[in-house]
Amino acid sequence: MDTQVADTLLGSLIDGRYRIRGRVARGGMATVYTATDERLERTVAVKIIHPTQAPDLRARVAGFVERFTDEAKTIARLTHPNVVAVYDQGTHQGLPYLVMEYVRGRTLRDVLAERRRLNPDEALAIAEQMLAAIGAAHRAGLVHRDVKPENVLVAEAPTGGAANLVDSVVKVADFGLARAVEAAEEDQGNQLMATVAYVAPELVTDGHADPRTDVYSAGIVLFEMLTGRVPYDGNRPIDVAWQHVDRDVPAPSTLVPGLPKALDELVARATRRDPGARPTDAGALLAEVQVAREDLGNNAHTAVLRRITDAPAPAVAGPTMAVAAVRPAERPAWARLPEPKGRDRSRGTEPNRPHRRRAVPEGNGLVARWRRQLSEAPPGRLAVVAGVLVVALLLVGGGWWFGVGRYTVAPELVSLTKAEAESQASRAGLTLVYAEPRYDQKVPRDSVLAQDPGSADRIVKGGTITLTLSLGPEQFPVPDVVGKEYELAEADLRAANLEAVKGKARYDDNLPAGVVLDTDPKPGAEVKPGTKVNVIVSRGRAPITVPNLVGKNVNEARGALQQLGLVPTETYRDSDKPKDEVIGQSPADGSGVEKGAEVKLEVSKGPAPVTVPRVVDLPCPQGKQVLESQGFPVVVQFNPNGVVRFQNPGENSQVAPGTPVTIGCF
Incomplete structure (x- = not known):
């Protein structure tokens, strides 16, 4: 008989406020529940770490709960319509939990499981909102580290329309949990936390994560939405992870024939194995997605225009899957993405930028009227009407080219190194020139401090971007003022944009009072402007002269110092000098010191003891020779030509050098 274990959290009250109502989902690290906030009377989602996971994390990293709490506070400050809001955090029975906004919808994983893959316009619409959320996190200094369909929630439009996802609201979750758990893993050897199907190569090779890591994972998610599968699989997770390092992500059109080339290029840009070749963050990738979606929509409108006019179209390779035109103003207010800076919200256009072309209606539009005129015109006027039509089309095409078509979007180059900026500009077909660098x-x-035009601004294709490079922090060397009067030293430091601070003066045997002895930082050190420099000034020669104590008995030296009001300290070491004889001193004799100063004495411990060798059972002359060769005086008793039968001191005795040794020979 099967036994089902009840979920003990169901119906429980957390923190005296959140009543657990039902379980929504269970993952490898945590479980998500719906709950009622009984204080505010609203439905929320509660994500709580599994009981089997939390003790393990705490055992491995004592600060896990603190990290989890800090991350929850950070993500709670991130306010964006496409980010799942975090309302509260805490611990329940020792288990960390988050209280989040409850999103009525499904995960992108659920959508893909049902639909397998999405239409290009749906995939790009979801990618836009997903990247808007991640981009907001990047601007706040956060990196998600685990972008995947399971962390993307898709809420259907209030008006319905479940069959088309273009107007759905997308929200991204799990920023804080991903980073807190990864921090725990890093302390235990930098193990790989991200899901291997979406992991960036640099996470596999060196564990490094930055905004470009999220860009890579978002590119893999876009690949999966377009193709219905991830690019790599394998028998073991580590095999899948290393494929991201060793192989380029294939073009989506190789798996789904007919996908526009622009989508292949977009996925390729986001999933470059070299992080420096990717868009710098999710905001930069979002701009490229919007441009691609706009271009594909315009191509679709061009195809419609050609069909209406029955004009012969040139043989240009184009997408075989049309993407709906981008009309942000037609979205419901709750589903619109934030407008770009500088856009006139009342008209939907940027300053000094022509309106985007709208799709031409077949019934009452300009082209329809031209078609009627062509069909109704007498033969003599047909050529005139056709000529006017050609001129009008040329004017429209020329206006589009000079107003929109010849422009591209400037890449984000600020904060990149000079080499990285040149590489990215070269790939975009743009030229770089450099303004006067400045300190920062x-x-x-040699990192980019500013660019003109700015990132995401329009720029003519093949145009020029002006970069301002940083000279780094401005540094000034500390001037050498040792040996100068304090007033002169202060003036020199002020002239070097530094501030002089008079430190504690001290005695010196060589420099007179009022003269600079030393500075901190030392002369020549590179420091920031306005740095305070501690100036040490001489007090002149000290009033007490240290006597010569070397060669004196330590007791005699100690008495002499105490009589002068000085403090002796002694250290003992082996020496060939007699025991208790002073063999060194500091300060040296003749030095000036003040009353109460410490004088260090080195005192002899006497010669180091030597070991008496064994000579018993040796012939008496040989035993005597051995002892004398090691510096021992020898006293022979009884028969000097006999054999040594005893010795005093005995063998292996430790004695002072030169100690007499008596041997008895028989």
């Missing part, structure tokens, strides 16, 4: 306290030397 935060941006490293």
Whole structure:
């Protein structure tokens, strides 16, 4: 008989506030429940770490709960319509939990399980909102580290339309949990946390994560939405992970024939194995997705225009899967993405930028009227009407080219190194020129400090971007003012944009009072402007002269120092000098010191003891020779030509050098 274990959390009250109502989903690290916030009377989602996981994390990393709490606070400050809001955090029976916004919808994983793959316009619409959320996190200094369909929630539009996902609202979850758990893993050897199907190559090779890591994972998610599968599989997770390092992600059109080339290029840009070749963050990738979606929509409209006019179309390779035109103003207000900076919300256009072309209606549009005129015109006027039509089309095409078509979007180059910026500009077909560099306290030397035009601004294809490079923090060398009067030293430091601070003066045997002895930082050190330099000034020669104590008995030396008001300290070491004889001193004799100063004495412990060798059972002359060769005086008793039968001191005795040894020979 099967036994089902009840979920003990169902119906329980967490923190005296959140009543658990039902279980929504269970993952490898945590379970998500719906709950009622009894204080505010609203439905929320509660994500709580599994009981089997939390003790393990705490055992491995004592600070896991603190990290989890810090991450929850950070993500709670991130307010964005496409980010699952975090309302609260805490621990329940020792298990960390998050209280989040409850999204009525499905995960992108559920959508893909049902639909297998999405239409290009649906995939790009979901990618836009997903990247808008991740981009907001990147601007706040957060990296998600685990972008995957399971962490993307799709809420259907209030008006319905479940069959088409273009107007659905997308929200991204699990920013805080991903980073807190990864931090725990890093302390235990930098193990791989991200899901291997979406993991960036740099996470596999060196465990490094930055905004470009999320860009890679988002590119894999876009690949899966377009093709219905991830690019790599294998028998073991580690095999899948290393395929991201060793292989380029294939073009989606190789798996789904007919996908537009622009989508292949978009996926390829996001999933470059070299992080430096990808868009710098999710905001940069979002701009490229919007441009691709706009271009594909315009191509679809061009095809419609050609069909209406029955004009012969040139043989240009284009997408075989049309993408719906982008009309942000036609979305419900709750589903619109944030407008780009500088856009006139009332008209939907940017300043000084022509309106985007709208799809031409077949019934009452300009082309329809031209078609009627062509069909109704007498033969003599047909050529005139046709000529006017050609001129009008040329004007429309030229206006589009000069107003929109010849422009592209400037890439984000700020904060990149000079080499990285040149590489990215080269790939975009743009030219770089450099303005006068300037110092900056935060941006490293040879990194991009500013660009014109700015990132995501329009720029003519093949145009020029002006970069301002950083010279790094401005540094000034500390001038050498040792040996100068304090007033002169202060003036020199002020002239070097530094501030002089008079430190504690001290005695010196060589420099007179009022003269600079030393500075901190030392002369020549590179420091920031305005740095305070501690200036040490001489007090002149000290009033007490240290006597010569070397060669004196330690008791005699100690008495002499105490009589002068000085403090003796002694250290003992082996020496060939007699025991208790002073063999060194500091300060040296003749030095000036003040009353109460410490004088260090080195005192002899006497010669180091030596070991008496064994000579018993040796012929008496040989035994005497052995002892004398090691510096021992020898006293022979009884028969000097006999054999040594005893010795005093005995063998292996430790004695002072030169100690007499008596041997008895028989």
